[in-house]
Amino acid sequence: MIFFLYIVLVFLVLRFSVTLFNFLSNPKMGNYGRSFTDKVLIIIKVHQSEEEAEKLIASLSAQDYKNYEILIQPIHSPDVVVAEKAAYFLFLDADTVIQRGFINSLIYRTTVFKLAMLSVIPTPRISGFIANCMYPLTDFVLLNLFPLRLVRLLKHPSFSMANGACLFFDAEIYRQYEWDEALKSSNQAALEIMKMVKQEKLNADLLLGNKLIYQKESKPDVAGVSGRLMLNFNQQPIVALSYLILVIGGPIAMALTLAPVFLLLPYGLIFLSRMMIAYLTAQKPFPSILYHPLQMISLTWLVVHQCWKSFLAVFKSKN
Incomplete structure (x- = not known):
């Protein structure tokens, strides 16, 4: 004993x-106050219908960023990305909501650290007894087992972790390595792509959403x-x-x-x-x-x- x-x-x-x-180390997404004009293709993943994404689309309309295109996509769709002119791909779950400055901050972070992939963990909005007993657990386990800063600092695939609710890619690199095939075939696609990025010795990062992206309240x-x-x-x-x-x-x-x-x-x-x-x-x-x-x-x-x-x-x- x-x-x-x-x-x-x-x-x-x-x-x-x-x-x-x-x-x-405070691995939070910051609002960096920079402005960009690059074309961003936003792929919203829905489970059943477009109505799931109404609040997310409303939050996109309120963004200070205007050069974007929205693609609504069923979560099990065989087709992933189509736009050839986009400089960045942003994959979002339909149950997320973003705040002003988020897209500009994604581009700034990706540009400064020359990232091929940036994953952001949405901040949960939790209310209700059962939800409070369940939803904080994923962050609790992650943050006392995995040092988030090491995702960017170390390129070995062992230091891979990602959240599929928000994935941001440099579009040129994404097309080059055809990561959409991994998104089609894997139930844990975000983590698999993160490992692929590190195997290619490319830069990636994982951050907490802070006050820039939230996970909507939902039933447990x-x-x-x-x-x-x-x-x-x-x-x-x-x-x-x-x-x-x-x-x-x-x-x-x-x-x-x-x-x-x-x-x-x-x-x-x-x-x-x-x-x-x-x-x-x-x-x-x-x-x-x-x-x-x-x-x-x-x-x-x-x-x-x-x-x-x-x-x-x-x-x-x-x-």
């Missing part, structure tokens, strides 16, 4: 270090949240379950085994991590602390549910 508690504490310190690195989507969670574990059920044992089973074992004075360090690290992640994702810090136990219960259920589905799928494929 003592050996297990040591492993839990070391993992907790490592997770806290990653969260602290993200907090100090168990399949969507659990699917995004598994991306953080590279779709590996064993890795996900090991994470659960260390992150949830570990603190429980500490509470049952150690004297209260020895709980100050691990529980203090958990508290500070939640505060920093709340700041990075524009959530209220103290409600995040209060929701933490319920979110850990939700995390356990979502991961176990998704792992069980994966095991069943493997079992059926072998029989």
Whole structure:
């Protein structure tokens, strides 16, 4: 048991270090106040009908950027990009909303750092008890496992992470490497393309949306949240379950085994991590602390549910 508690504490310190690195490096999308006129093709991905994108289209109309073309595209469409004159491609999920300055800031960031690909994680707008128990989990897991700044600083494919809700490409490079084929064929297309970009030794970046792009409020989507969670574990059920044992089973074992004075360090690290992640994702810090136990219960259920589905799928494929 003592050996297990040591492993839990070391993992907790490592997770806290990653969260602290993200907090100090502040990987947020900034409003840089620059103006551009390059043609941008905006591909809005919808699940069923164009009505899903009404709020997004309204937010595009309110942009200070005017040289763009909108293409509404079903999420499973075989055709991805058609415009040959566009300088940039911007893929957006229909349930996102952007603020003024966002497109100009995308182009500025891409131009300054000579990026082939820029992925932005929308800031979630969350209301309701069940939503608060589920939606913050994807950012929580990501920000205490993955240093976002390393996506740009290191070109090795191991340091790949992306969010498919907002993808921005240099159109010339995108056409050259025909990444639309990856978008057609992969359920985790954003991550696969990020790996392709790094394999070609091109520059890429991943940023938090800050106040420039939001994910609209929606009904809790168990399949969507659990699917995004598994991306953080590279779709590996064993890795996900090991994470659960260390992150949830570990603190429980500490509470049952150690004297209260020895709980100050691990529980203090958990508290500070939640505060920093709340700041990075524009959530209220103290409600995040209060929701933490319920979110850990939700995390356990979502991961176990998704792992069980994966095991069943493997079992059926072998029989």
